[in-house]
Amino acid sequence: MIVSNLELIPGKRIAAHLGIVQGSTVRAKHVGRDIFASLKNIVGGELKGYTELMQEARQEAVDRMIAEAESIGANAILNVRFATTSIAVGAAEILAYGSAVRLENP
Amino acid sequence: MDALFELAVFAALLATGFLAGRVIEQRHYASIRAREAQYADVLAFGFRFPADRVTPQRVFLVTGTVVVSADYFKTFVAGLRNLFGGRLRAYETLLERARREALLRLKEDARRRGARMIVCVRFETTSITGGWAPSIEVLAYGTALIPEQTNRAT
Amino acid sequence: MRLENRRPAEGINASHENPLKEFAWLAAGSVALLVAVVAALAFAAEWLAPRLPYRYEARLAEGFDLAPAPKSDAARRVQAELQALADRLAARMALPPGMQVRVGYREEGIVNAYATLGGRTVFFRGLLAKLDSEDALAMVMAHELAHLKHRHPAAALGRGVAVGIVLSMISADLGRGAAGALGHAGLVTLFRFNREQERAADEEALRVLAAEYGHVGGAIDLFDAFARLPAAPREENIPAIEFLRTHPLTANRIAAVGEWAKHNGAALDGARRPLPPAIAAIRTRGERAS
Numbered sequence: 001m002i003v004s005n006l007e008l009i010p011g012k013r014i015a016a017h018l019g020i021v022q023g024s025t026v027r028a029k030h031v032g033r034d035i036f037a038s039l040k041n042i043v044g045g046e047l048k049g050y051t052e053l054m055q056e057a058r059q060e061a062v063d064r065m066i067a068e069a070e071s072i073g074a075n076a077i078l079n080v081r082f083a084t085t086s087i088a089v090g091a092a093e094i095l096a097y098g099s100a101v102r103l104e105n106p
Numbered sequence: 107m108d109a110l111f112e113l114a115v116f117a118a119l120l121a122t123g124f125l126a127g128r129v130i131e132q133r134h135y136a137s138i139r140a141r142e143a144q145y146a147d148v149l150a151f152g153f154r155f156p157a158d159r160v161t162p163q164r165v166f167l168v169t170g171t172v173v174v175s176a177d178y179f180k181t182f183v184a185g186l187r188n189l190f191g192g193r194l195r196a197y198e199t200l201l202e203r204a205r206r207e208a209l210l211r212l213k214e215d216a217r218r219r220g221a222r223m224i225v226c227v228r229f230e231t232t233s234i235t236g237g238w239a240p241s242i243e244v245l246a247y248g249t250a251l252i253p254e255q256t257n258r259a260t
Numbered sequence: 261m262r263l264e265n266r267r268p269a270e271g272i273n274a275s276h277e278n279p280l281k282e283f284a285w286l287a288a289g290s291v292a293l294l295v296a297v298v299a300a301l302a303f304a305a306e307w308l309a310p311r312l313p314y315r316y317e318a319r320l321a322e323g324f325d326l327a328p329a330p331k332s333d334a335a336r337r338v339q340a341e342l343q344a345l346a347d348r349l350a351a352r353m354a355l356p357p358g359m360q361v362r363v364g365y366r367e368e369g370i371v372n373a374y375a376t377l378g379g380r381t382v383f384f385r386g387l388l389a390k391l392d393s394e395d396a397l398a399m400v401m402a403h404e405l406a407h408l409k410h411r412h413p414a415a416a417l418g419r420g421v422a423v424g425i426v427l428s429m430i431s432a433d434l435g436r437g438a439a440g441a442l443g444h445a446g447l448v449t450l451f452r453f454n455r456e457q458e459r460a461a462d463e464e465a466l467r468v469l470a471a472e473y474g475h476v477g478g479a480i481d482l483f484d485a486f487a488r489l490p491a492a493p494r495e496e497n498i499p500a501i502e503f504l505r506t507h508p509l510t511a512n513r514i515a516a517v518g519e520w521a522k523h524n525g526a527a528l529d530g531a532r533r534p535l536p537p538a539i540a541a542i543r544t545r546g547e548r549a550s
Binding site: 042051055062085 | 172178233
């Protein structure tokens with residue numbers, strides 16, 4: 001599965017457009033991390049716990065998007081975009097979406 | 107007495123936020139500059155279409171993400187600034203740091219996976235509420251390209 | 261095609277100026293803004309409150325026991341004498357419609373008297389014990405009645421409420437600590453009148469005094485009595501100088517009395533009337549005790 005935010009892939013031809021696929025997830029970190037993060041708020045700097053939370057969540061969203069694409073017989077997702085919304089303290093929804101296509105060698 | 111105690115706590119938090127926040131920020135900038143030199147061989151571009159559209163390339167999505175928090179001092183200064191309006195310098199440096207850090211992590215991801223070129227780089231910024239100070243997440247993503255010929259040659 | 265990544269110059273999107281500089285400017289600016297807002301609101305409220313109809317003030321004052329009834333028979337007699345004097349003087353003043361002056365008496369050693377909401381004024385035993393004649397007492401009474409006439413307690417309340425509201429509004433922004441400390445200061449100053457109000461009350465009192473007694477000797481007696489109070493009181497006497505501290509300097513007031521008398525053609529001296537019996541008894545009791 002080729003996943004890219006390009007609209008075309010160099011040296012490949014799009015044989016079929018199969019529609020939009022998406023993957024999303026809502027994640028929160030456990031209370032301990034939140035307490036640590038609020039302490040870290042005094043001095044500032046990177047909140048590693050939240051960085052990891054976002055990374056894992058984004059990976060999951062991409063995996064779900066790929067699963068959708070596979071279910072409709074695509075071999076690539078192009079023009080992928082991400083969207084993030086924080087829903088509550090320490091919780092976020094991560095969305096990945098793109099166009100499922102069938103690519104061929106010319 | 108209570109008011110005096112609260113005032114003292116507030117002053118202590120402000121001083122801690124300022125001193126620690128400044129040290130953290132300066133260290134972060136030093137680290138960013140060092141790594142920017144280190145990752146200068148990974149090229150990142152914003153254009154939507156690769157410069158070379160003919161040569162077959164291996165393509166994959168790369169991401170770099172970071173969550174940074176403002177400190178107590180920055181938050182307080184920003185609160186005061188809200189009264190008058192104008193540039194929130196305290197947050198400008200925060201966002202600049204986050205964006206450069208995310209771009210660096212994007213390059214890190216690309217190089218780890220063998221690519222030297224990222225195109226169609228996009229940024230996404232989200233504010234994460236909670237705690238005393240706002241935190242922001244910056245995500246950088248793009249498509250890494252590895253020309254097929256180079257692969258065969260090496 | 262040439263592909264390269266050049267590094268842009270630093271400090272374009274974010275300045276690396278010391279943030280303390282910005283902080284200092286902002287802090288100074290906020291304090292100035294706060295002071296300006298508080299002053300403007302306090303001034304507006306102080307101006308507006310006395311212009312509201314008196315019945316609102318009366319209704320507000322009903323909820324508080326501002327002039328408590330005296331407990332002993334002797335105190336009740338003193339209170340009745342004070343009330344009679346107040347009624348007599350009030351007849352010579354154009355009090356706001358509907359205002360019923362009520363005098364309270366408290367058996368405490370403080371050399372003070374105050375006017376408050378709802379046409380109430382309260383006298384302390386400590387003050388009455390310092391007075392030699394009805395004329396001097398009438399000067400204090402007329403002064404307090406003048407505060408009531410000009411609605412100064414309502415103005416002070418308006419100012420206090422305005423300051424309180426501003427401080428409670430900024431407390432969310434500046435942290436409760438700072439606002440809490442300022443709020444206490446606001447409460448302390450709630451019932452203080454400013455110098456302009458004191459001057460106005462003195463002038464009105466002199467007018468009433470001259471009309472009632474034919475001279476303003478009572479005012480001179482009163483301020484002389486104040487001048488004899490210990491200048492540097494010990495710690496436990498602090499309440500005793502309250503009246504002096506919140507009022508203009510005694511020497512200035514004596515000079516002002518002379519000036520006013522000259523300007524209005526009133527006599528500076530004349531026969532004094534004796535104090536009413538129950539009030540006069542306070543002084544003799546005090547002298548016997550010491």
